[in-house]
Amino acid sequence: MEHLLFLGHRIPYPPNKGDKIRSYHLLKHLAERYHVHLGTFVDDPDDWQHVERVKAYCGETHFADLNPRTAKVRSLGALAGNRALSIDYYRDTTLQAWVDQVTRRHDIRRVLVFSSAMAQYAMHLRDVRRVIDFVDIDSDKWRQYAENKRWPMSWLYGREARQLLHYEQHVAREFDASLFVSQPEADLFKRLAPAVREKVGFFSNGVDTDYFAPAHQFDNPYTQDHDVMTFTGAMDYWPNIDAAQWFANEIFPSIRQAHPAAHFYIVGARPTAAVTALAEMPGVHVTGTVPDVRPYLAHAKLTVAPLRIARGIQNKVLEAMAMAKPVVVSAQALEGIDALPGRELLLAEDAQAFAAKTIGQLKTPDGNIGFHAREKVVALYGWTSNLSRVDALLDPAPAASPKPLAALP
Template sequence: MARILSLCSRLPYPLTGGAKLRMFYTARELAREHDVELLVVDEAPVNQSAVEALERIFDAVHVFTYPAYRFYVNTIPGVVSRRPLQTHYYRFGAVDEWLDKHEDRFDLFYCNHVRTSEYARGQETPHVVDLVDAISRNYREASRDSTGIWRFIYPVEWRRLKRYERRVAQSSAHSFIITDEDREFVTDGESFPTLSVLPNGVKPELLEHTPGGYDPVERDPTLVFLGKMDYFPNEDAAAYFATEILPTIRGEYPGVEFLVVGSSPSDRVRALGDEPGVTVTGFVEDPRDYLERADVVVTPMRHGAGMQNKVLEAMALARPVVTTSLAREGIDAVDDEHLVVADGAGAFADETTELLDSRADRRRLGANARDLVTSKYTWSRIGQNLREAVAGVLERPT
C-alpha cells in the first residue's frame, strides 16, 4: 500500500461536471488499494460541507483557496512565457512550499490536468499525470469561432499547450488521456509508450436505477441537452440546436420542448430561453430527473475534445441519443445500434424527428446503450486499469 497525493485544480465535490467526476472517481479507485490524500487549489470560498464529505472518504484533504483575481494575476507572467497560461493560472507559492515540506510523506503524486502538473516538476517523488482531454485540441477548434480577446489568445495558447502536453507525456512516469483521438492529436502518431487511454465511467447510481419507459410521442415531445453552460463548446451546441435545428423539428412537432439543463448558464445561453419552446433551467439538484423526461437526448457538439459524460449518462439511463461524430469520440458505440450519429443541422433534425416517430427505435437504442455502458464504462472496470498502471510506476526501482 502506497501513500498517494492527488492534486486537484478544483474541489472534486459535489459531483457536478465532468472534471469533478473524473477527479473524484480516479482518486476513489486508487483509494481502494492505497492511502490517498487530496490537495485542492480552488477559488474562494469553497463549500465546507463538500470538504467534510471528502474527508470522510479520503485520508486527508488539504485545501488552498484564493480570490478569483489572484488566478488572473498569476497569468500575467504567462504572456511572455513558453508555458501555457493554465499552468500559471493555478500556480501559487504557498502550495509549492507545502509540497516541499511534505513531499517525503508520499510515494506518488497524481496530477489532475496540466494545470497541476507544474507542481510536480523538480520533485523527486514520481508523478503520474492525467491530461484528461487534449486541451490543445479543444483550443485549436475554439480558435476558429472565437471572438473578442479570445481571437488572439486561442491561436497562441493551443500551440503552447500542445508542446506542453507532449513534454508532460514524455517526462512523467506515466500519463493518461481520455480518448484515442486526443492521444493521436498530442502524439502526432509517434510512440509515447507511457501515455495510455483511460476513458470515463458513469456514476454507479445511474446503473443501479431502473430506467423509465418510452411513451408514444404525440405532439409535445421533450428534447434535453445537458452540460456546464458557461463552457464554450456547450454554449455553442445549445445555441446551434436552438436556432438551426429545433425550428425544423418544430415543423413536424409544433409543441416540442427543448430543455437546456446545467449550471452557470452564460448570458448567451440564458437568451436562448426567449426562443419558442426553449427552457434554460440553470443548476438542478439531480440532472437525472431531466434526462429521464427526455424522449431524445441531443448532443450537437461542434467543438471540444475528450469524452462526453453527457452522452454516457444518457446511455446509462437507456435514453436514446442523437449526437455528432465529435461527441461520440471515445465511446465504443455503433451508429444506429447504440445511438444515432448525425453531422450538419439538416441531418441532425431529420434523425431526431425519425426517432420521435418511432417508439420501437427509441426502446431498442436505449436498451443497447445501457448494455454497452454496463459492460465497458463502469468505474470499477476503469479503476482496475488505473490501479494496474499506477502499480507499474510504484514497482519501478527509484
C-alpha cells in the first residue's frame, strides 16, 4: 500500500456529528486503500476519548490540542497583515513540524486536505499530488454573516470573506484538484475562480442508511401527548442559532395556536444562552447534548430545517429523510440535495409557508413523503459510490488527456 497524508481541522470521529460525518467516511475509505498518516486538531475536550478509535485507521498520527478561546485571540494577529483570520486560527508550529517529518520519513506522494484552513500545511510540498476537499465555500458563509450582522461585526466578517476567498482561490490554483459537497457549491466556486474551473469537482455527502433507519426501535424521549417537530444540529453554530430563533419566534407560535399539542424540540450540543432562552417559550424545548439523535427523529411527527444561512448539503436533512421522516425545509437547506418538493420533502419559502406546511403535516400526516424520502437517500446518497470520485483524483498516473472533474463518474 502507498502512503497518504490526511490533514483535517477536526478529529474525524464520531461518525454521526456534523462535519465529522464526511471526514470520518473519507478517512475510513482512504484507509482501505492507503497507509494513512493523520494530522488533525482536537478542539473539544470530549473528543480526546475518540483518539484511539481514529488511530485504528491510521499509521502515524498527530493530534494537536486547540483551545478555541486561545485560537481566537491568536487569529487577531491576521488583522495586522493581509491574511484571513481562519488561517491564523488553525496555525500550529508543532503540527507543521510533524507534517514535514512524516512526509520525508514515508516519502509521501499523495496528500488529502480537508477544509481550506488546513491547506497551509501542504502549500510548500512539491512533487506530490494534492487534493483538497473544501466541503463548502467558507468565504461565502462569512459573506452571508456580514450581510446579517451590524457594524463592527459586519465589517469584520466582510473582511474575512474577502481574505478567505483570496486564499481559497490561491489554494485551488496550487492544488491538483478541489472538491466540494455538491454540484451547486462547485459551480459557484467555478464562477468565483474561473481560472481553475477544470480542476473543480464535487462528491456528495452520504448517509449510513443502516444506522439511520426507521426499522430501529427506540424508547420515546417525548411526553406521550406531544406532537413533536425537531430541529437538530450543533447549537453553538450561528446559522443553526439563527434558524432556531427564527422558527421559535416567527413560525412556531402560529403553529401552536392552530395545533395546541405541537411542541418544538431543539436537539443538539452546546446550546448558547440565546438558544437556551428559547425554552422559556410555551412548547419549546432545548435538550442540549444527547447520546443518540435517532430516538428524537424516530418519535417526532416531522423535522424542520428553517435555515436562512447555509452552504453545501445539510446532513440533518439527509439523516431525517433516511429515518423516513417528513422534513420541512427552507430553500437554503434544500440547496445541493436532489429531492423533489411535495414528494420527498416539503419546501417552504417564507415563515407563513413554513407554518402552513407544518400545520398541514401535523393535522393530516402524509406518510408517503417519509417513504419516498428514504427511497431517495438510499438510491443517491451512499458513501461508497460518492467517494469513488476521490479515488480517481488521487491516482498518481493521470491519463494523457485527463477529463475535467465534472466528467468523472
